[in-house]
Amino acid sequence: MATKAQMYAQMADHAAVQLTSSWNEWMRFLDTASRLYKYPFHDQLMIYAQRPDATACAEYDLWNDKMGRYVRRGSKGIALVDDSGDRTRLRYVFDISDTGTRPHSRTPWLWKMEERHIDSISAMLENRYGVGGDDLGGQLTEIARRLAGEYWADNGRDFLYIVDDSFLEEYDELNIEVQFKAAATVSIAYSLMSRCGLAPEQYFTHEDFMPVFDFNTPATVGALGTAVSQINQQVLRQIGVTILNAEREANKERSQQNEQHLNLHSERGLSDSQPATDRTARNAPGQVRQDAENLLEGSPAHPLQPSADEREAVPAPVGDRPDREQPIGAADAKTGAGGGRDRGTESPRHDAVGGPDEQLQGPGGGDSAGGTYQQLTLNLFLSEAEQIQNIDEAENVKASSAFSFGVPGGHTF
DSSP states (O other), X not given: OOOHHHHHHHHHHHHHHHHTTOHHHHHHHHHHHHHTTXXXXXXXXXXXXXXXXXXXXXXXXXXXXXXXXXXXXXXXXXXXXXXSSSSOEEEEEEEGGGEEOOTXXXXXXXXXXXXXXXXXXXXXXXXXXXXXXXXXXHHHHHHHHHHHHHHHHHHHHHHGGGOTTSGGGGSOHHHHHHHHHHHHHHHHHHHHHHHHTOOGGGTOOGGGGGXXXXXXXXXXHHHHHHHHHHHHHHHHHHHHHHHHHHHHHHHHHHHHHHHHHHHHHHHTTOOOOSOHHHHHHHTOTTOOOOOGGGTBTTBOOOOOOOOGGGOOSOOOOGGGOSOOOOOTTOOOOOTTOOOOTXXXXXXXXXXXXXXXXXXXXSOOOOOTTSGGGSOOSSSSXXXXXXXXXXXXXXXXXXXXXXXXXXXXXXXXX
């Protein structure tokens, strides 16, 4: 009798084949994957199959311990298949919509591209990839084409061995390459535009996605999905850091303007008519305030501050080839690392809180005895009341420690 982990693994294979049976289905998957771009493909696939509307996911313990959020009673974990060890296991994560907040809870900051960011993003992309242009959508499409070509040059030989039983089986090597590049290019470009809010449906028609239909086995879908996932992560991380840096600069300028305004009032012997709480909130150093829609619908924004190690410029793209130093608190999926079953060169490692662009998005580690590898029915875990009590007690300890040592409270990731 198949174990639960084996049943989910079979579900993943079935879901993979379904993805490329319809261009609408593939686009819907790309929309979900673009929001969860720090996940490797096989995790994106499992999340899409179970919770296609998921926005920011993490383990039970991470929501409690790092974010100060409790998992609501009755929430059902999203099962992710982990076959990196000697046996297949299940890891469970929960979307932010499954969690509740306390007064000191934290909410991940998820970047949103706005009109004022376009020039700096376009300049960064031109500097990184040597592709310019007045239309960001066209620029992203050309970058997708180039990176798909580079990926094939590095991994194409291995891809030729997994085309058995797929529609690609009848093609010669040249045409397999052509189909892969075409399918990867349109998928990458669509995902990049989707995450940036550029209405990709205005750039592509269903004919553009025809090459994707040739990838109709778990192995070929996994190889294509791995390529798309790794390249998207590379580019979207760079875009996210560019937006974060732009927001920090804008906040710095606003803080300086406010300081000048206060100094002017002081020199003239005038009192500032604004409440002190408003002035304090506006002048908080390094603070990035976004509207609720910058995170997800119906959820208040509460940005997290990256650590000093994460305040670097945009990290080097995979195409530059040197190994990238990973920010503290993140376990990013590295391009080109060894992978799992029929999934090309995908890395088994995943993201956690602390990336330079989005502060939460991805399952971390955990051992088999922890909450990561158990399904949450809230019979195996603490009740809401117990979670809330533990979260509040932990917050009180942090506040007491901060008072004793004269250090500001709160977390820095």
